[in-house]
Amino acid sequence: MSRTHRLFDLLQMLRRHRRPVSGAALAQEAGVSLRTLYRDIAALQAMGAEIEGEPGVGYVLKPGFLLPPLMFSxxxxxxxxxxxxxxxxxxxxxxxxxxxxxxxxxxxxxxxxxxxxxxDDALVVGAGWERPKQVELSVLRQALREERKLALTYVNEAGIRSERTVWPVTIGFFEATRVMVAWCELRNAFHSFRTDRMLAAEILAERSPRPRRQLMKEWRQTLLTKTVSGPAYPNASSNDITRGNEEFAMAKELIFYTNPQSRGYIVHWMLEEVGCPYTVRVLDFGTTMKAPEYLAINPMGKVPAIVHGDQVVTEAAAICAYLAEAFPEAGLLPAPEHRGAYYRWLFFTAACLEPAASNHAEGWDPTPDRQRSFGYGSYEWSSIRWWGHSGAGVTSPATGSARQTSISRATCSGA
Incomplete structure (x- = not known):
């Protein structure tokens, strides 16, 4: 690499850092000695680049330097x-x-x-799942740019409509939904609003009391705590803190590890039913699925798995059960008096039905004299027991619908 290219690469490295970065770190990234780096910094400063700092302290590039970047790679x-x-x-x-x-x-x-x-079309973007929307994102983005309050008409997960005044903070683009984070005056706390549940939005003349950057910093701080120990603003009441605890599950980052040719689609379905924002990490069999980074999450090197804050959950049935409890507002967890049948059939699918169906699909079934050694007994017995009892015995004991039963039904569909 010529010295000219090396100098431009060094400028590009400095562009990526908003705070001072040590010479040792820059030298390691550039692949040169520390002495060479010091000479290159001096050469750039002599050419007019406003690089502040000194050896042992660190360097930062001020905006407005006179050297243009090289052509894109x-x-x-x-x-x-x-x-x-x-x-x-x-x-x-x-x-x-x-x-x-x-x-x-x-x-x-x-x-x-x-x-x-x-x-070239070597890299393409596939079609996404577009939910119906009544509020254009351009309105939300304008409120963000101008740092103005928004008057929202919003429908929550339970279908309850409310009028809210919010201070927009940021918009997140997830695989299946878009979410606006804002300080909600009604709840007196930060809240995530799905854009497909917004019925109307009007930009108000009043500006947000705090700059958006400050709100972003405060919101990020709420993601670092394990509990809501105090209000973000002085006038928050104890009831508001309680509501914040209920919503904390929505604030924690949820990462979903999967592969399209796996039981991960069961969890994918469940995540959409729950309606929580999540990040998808697609892993490949035999490579990234067996990498040390993922084995630290699931030592078996299998998917699906989720990381929700500091919680790690594997196995499709366990993840479905966890999500139903972590997001009770989705209405997927039956009332306590009906949970016996709920847990019974949820785990029957994973412990009995799926192994039986998998072995049967491969052309192998235990002989009658060996059936006692298998938890499911026989394929015929487990199948008859499932289809004969799951619909009639578990269907919507709490709500009259089949949503809770659909969780356990979904866990067997991977077979």
């Missing part, structure tokens, strides 16, 4: 193109149009070889 072009394609397909119309315009502008100044790479 092929990997950078692919990253930019894929990101813009995602924005064009998965956001609102105005932001999607802006992404397409940005692609056209970038393509106009690229050399022919990079323009071809940017326009």
């Amino acid at each position: 092929p990997d950078e072009i692919e990253a930019v193109a894929l990101g813009l394609k995602w924005v064009a397909r998965r956001t609102d119309e105005s932001l999607g149009a802006a992404a397409r315009d940005a692609m056209a502008k970038i393509g106009a100044v690229l050399p022919p070889d990079l323009r071809t790479r940017m326009e």
Whole structure:
């Protein structure tokens, strides 16, 4: 690598850091000695780049330096193109149009070889699950930019409609839904609002009492605590703190590890029923599924698994049971007097029905003299017991619907 390219790469490294970064860290990233790095920093400063700092303290690049970046690398072009394609397909119309315009502008100044790479369809963005929406994301984004309050008409998980005034903080784009985090004056706490449950939104003239960056910092602090030990604002009451505890499960990050050709789709269904935001990590059999990072989560190297805050849960039936309890507002957990049948059939599918069906599908069934050695006895017995009793014996003891029973039914569909 020429010294010119090395200097521009060093500038790019400094661009990525908003706070001072040590010379040793920069030298390691650049693959040069610390002495060479000090010489390169001095050369850039002599050329006009405003780099503040000194050896032993760290360096930071001030905005407005005079040296332009080099042309994009092929990997950078692919990253930019894929990101813009995602924005064009998965956001609102105005932001999607802006992404397409940005692609056209970038393509106009690229050399022919990079323009071809940017326009190539080697990397595509698949169609997402689009929920019906009555509030355009552009309205929410405008409120974020202008740091103004929003008047929301919102319907919660139970179908209860409410009028709220909120201070927008950020919008999260998840695989199956979009969520706006805001300080809610009704609850006197931070709350996650799914955009598909917003019936109306009006930008108010009044600005949020605190800058959005400050609100973002305060919201992130709530994600670091295990319990709601005190109000985020002085005028919060004890009842508000209790509501915050009930909603804490929604605030914790939920990571879902899966593979399309696995029982992970059972958990995927459950996550959508629960309606909580989550991040999907797709693992490959034999590679990332057996990597040390994932084995620390599930030593068996199998999916599905979830990490919810500091909780790790594996096995499809166990995850479904955990989610039903962690998100009671979804209404998937029966009343206490009906949970005997609920747990009975939920775990019958995992302990008896699924092994029986898996062995039967592979063409093997235990002989009559060996059936006592298997928890399910025989395929015929376990199947008859399931289909003969699950519908009549468990169907909606709490609500008259089949939602709770569908949890246990789903766990056997992996067979």
